[in-house]
Amino acid sequence: MKKILITGGAGYIGSHTAVSLVEAGFEPIIIDNFSNSEKSVLAGLKNILGKEVVCYEGDCIDRDMMERIFSENDFKGVIHFAAFKAVGESTQLPLKYYSNNIDSLLILLEKMAKYGVKDLVFSSSCTVYGQPDELPVSEYTPRKEAESPYGNSKKICEDILRDYFKSGVNSRIISLRYFNPVGAHPSGEIGELPLGVPSNLVPFITQTAAGLREKLTVFGDDYDTPDGSCIRDYIHVMDLADAHVKALEFLFNQKDNFYDIFNVGTGNGNTVLEVIHTFEKVSKQKLNYSIGPRRPGDVEKVWANTEKINSYLGWKAKYSLEDSLRDSWNWQQKLRERG
Numbered sequence: 141m142k143k144i145l146i147t148g149g150a151g152y153i154g155s156h157t158a159v160s161l162v163e164a165g166f167e168p169i170i171i172d173n174f175s176n177s178e179k180s181v182l183a184g185l186k187n188i189l190g191k192e193v194v195c196y197e198g199d200c201i202d203r204d205m206m207e208r209i210f211s212e213n214d215f216k217g218v219i220h221f222a223a224f225k226a227v228g229e230s231t232q233l234p235l236k237y238y239s240n241n242i243d244s245l246l247i248l249l250e251k252m253a254k255y256g257v258k259d260l261v262f263s264s265s266c267t268v269y270g271q272p273d274e275l276p277v278s279e280y281t282p283r284k285e286a287e288s289p290y291g292n293s294k295k296i297c298e299d300i301l302r303d304y305f306k307s308g309v310n311s312r313i314i315s316l317r318y319f320n321p322v323g324a325h326p327s328g329e330i331g332e333l334p335l336g337v338p339s340n341l342v343p344f345i346t347q348t349a350a351g352l353r354e355k356l357t358v359f360g361d362d363y364d365t366p367d368g369s370c371i372r373d374y375i376h377v378m379d380l381a382d383a384h385v386k387a388l389e390f391l392f393n394q395k396d397n398f399y400d401i402f403n404v405g406t407g408n409g410n411t412v413l414e415v416i417h418t419f420e421k422v423s424k425q426k427l428n429y430s431i432g433p434r435r436p437g438d439v440e441k442v443w444a445n446t447e448k449i450n451s452y453l454g455w456k457a458k459y460s461l462e463d464s465l466r467d468s469w470n471w472q473q474k475l476r477e478r479g
């Protein structure tokens with residue numbers, strides 16, 4: 141079976157991608173330092189898949205660990221998720237973000253070259269666009285000044301991959317620019333596990349509905365949008381996982397070297413208030429929220445032009461916002477049962 145290394149594979153998107161990889165006939169091998177995930181994720185994967193997923197506990201910036209993993213496994217390809225991703229924290233700890241997010245990619249590329257592994261899917265982000273001038277935003281839109289060291293580290297990694305490819309090395313690489321990942325595996329066995337107080341909208345909503353948080357604050361309703369709250373492109377994590385499998389399969393079918401960038405979103409935008417009202421509909425309960433001031437650094441509105449990924453990879457989002465919120469709520473309730 142074709143082995144695929146998933147760095148950060150015990151994380152939110154990585155764990156869901158592990159499920160999709162197995163279902164597509166691949167064998168995922170995880171490396172994760174569990175700095176932003178829990179061992180319970182591995183049990184959840186076993187419950188879904190009916191078998192263990194091999195996981196190395198360690199750091200992608202640990203050269204010896206990466207040497208060991210590559211020497212012990214003959215990888216067909218790699219998906220690189222491992223990175224710190226808290227936008228706010230990155231402004232306080234920029235060096236931590238630059239060294240972790242960039243060094244992990246550089247060490248990974250070094251090991252891939254040494255062991256002749258050519259195919260890489262890289263986890264990038266729509267944050268590289270900042271506030272786009274035109275919407276929906278396409279990959280041809282020039283990237284803007286990053287709003288945070290986190291977003292800048294993603295831009296720098298994209299540039300590293302572009303220059304690495306242009307140097308003529310044997311490589312086939314895709315960068316996927318995620319919009320806003322939400323939802324959970326329909327089984328409720330795995331989902332988003334925010335550490336501490338969630339900064340992202342949907343986990344804050346589900347924790348408020350579960351009584352773990354007193355109230356949700358909507359960060360501003362005075363934007364130039366239909367109801368004044370910000371617009372985002374919320375994509376179900378299982379759609380996002382499927383996009384990674386499609387990207388790998390596309391690369392495996394390329395004869396020549398390849399590098400390109402694809403948006404991964406639904407192509408639709410929803411306001412914060414629409415998300416809240418949709419959640420109330422699927423959960424059949426009122427949400428306690430109030431309007432507060434804008435959050436510094438937020439862009440007003442962004443959603444994806446997905447024509448490129450639709451045509452190149454034959455991928456299109458299948459789940460709706462309702463599906464995402466239903467699955468997020470189901471996951472939150474399972475978490476409460478687990479205690």
Ligand code: WQD
Pocket residue numbers: 225227264265266267318319320321339340341342344356357358359360370371372412435438
């Ligand atoms: C969404 C909307 C908030 C919380 C982040 C990262 C980005 C990417 C996706 C990794 C915004 C509003 C939120 C709350 C609110 N991650 N909101 N009250 O900021 O679009 O993107 O996740 O690649 O890098 O920045 O997501 O979920 O934080 O916010 O009103 O308590 O919800 O203002 O409009 P964001 P988010």
